[in-house]
Amino acid sequence: MELLKKTAAQIKEALLKKEVSAVELVEETYKRIDTVEDKIGAFNSFTKDFALETAKKVDEKIKNNEELPPLAGIPLALKDNINLKGSKTTASSKILENFVSPYDATVALKLKENFIPVIGKTNLDEFAMGSSNENSAFKKVHNPFDTNKVPGGSSGGSAASVAALESYISLGSDTGGSIRLPASFCGITGFKPTYGRTSRYGLIAFASSLDQIGPFGRCVEDVANLYYAIAGYDTKDSTSLNLKVENPLLTLKNDIKGFRVGVIKELLTDDVDEDVRNAVLNAVKVYEKLGCTIKEVSLPLLKHSIGIYYIVATAEASSNLARFDGVKYGYRTENAQNLLEMYTKTRQEGFGDEVKRRIMLGTYALSSGYYDAYYKKAQQMRRLVKEDFEKAFKDVDFLISPTCPNTAFEIGSRNDDPIKMYLTDVGTISANLIGAPAMSIPCGFDKTNMPIGLHLMANCMNDNLLLQAAYNYERETGFNKTLANL
């Protein structure tokens, strides 16, 4: 059990000293899963053969004194909307319940190149649509800090598995906050890189202009290493950035004296829970102590982010999800008399309520007569929001705010009010609209001992600066060290 609490850097040391083997590490992880998974529900399926095979290769390399990448042998959980050849990839949807990936996503290939054992595929909100992980077609995920509460979504399984010590690190996808919100609710670190830094090839598309794969971990260093392992240009993704990715570890531990920090005024209003507000205000003091200059920043257009997002994201989703028609792959209805009925019944029976709601909203926003009024307007507004942020980034190096105005809520408590659920993402969505790197790191606990997340955002391409800012905060405060007591 003590072994499972270590960071990847500590484990690597233990591996190299042969205090533990990579195979033993994978086996320990599955033992832990056997003990707690019934209470958490983080996994949709397991990839034990693959994990053990990878671990064996790592042990072989250690035996031969070969160089190993930083995360070789570290058990990782993979969100179940990322293809891993030969494993089931369901996106937590009935429509893909029995779909087996015929190919690897680019990030999955990179995990293999880094000898990182994938232990299983994690539960999510169906097609990554949601903020609480209650929209999975299979089962709900429970928060390791309080199993009556949600873990946040949509990458709830990936976050919960790391917080419950069922994995050390994991990958999620973030379209409007799906890495950062669950990281915040589960007391861990989650990072959404600049749009285009990590390849989307092999990620089941939700909203292509917003989706980005990113890492989770229990400390910033592990997250930085995992980001570096998966990032980089990919000819298979037309929106991939053709720029060299610098190793974040080169600057991670440098101090941040003289960095300019902006505190977003619109995200610290009275709507924010008192404990969350206080934790973020304390974080401001920490940055001051670390030698940063602090400035209040106003982003007047931020209030439109949720409206813009729910037009752009649903429009893109309605188009991306058109491919699930019962013809090419996935579920097909058995009750159709003709082709049209086969399409409609397959989709009616295969998709869950939230996915249907998004498809309807998106189709409406794209329909002739409404396209100009909704989709075009939303894209124009998106540009203005970006300009607002770019202006702010002239004066500050990074922005801070709460990841979410509240901590994790009770399972079931927001189900009948989709708008309230959508508002959960007010702090995270704008980073996706403008393509900027953003992360959530633990910054304290509320009165009920639920974790609070601090949101950091930098201008596009400043991923490494952001990780450095997060690392310095973590080193100063150590809030990441409090683990769930399961």
Ligand code: GLN
């Ligand atoms: N909660 C947001 C939504 O439901 C964001 C989801 C995501 O980032 N995948 O769309």
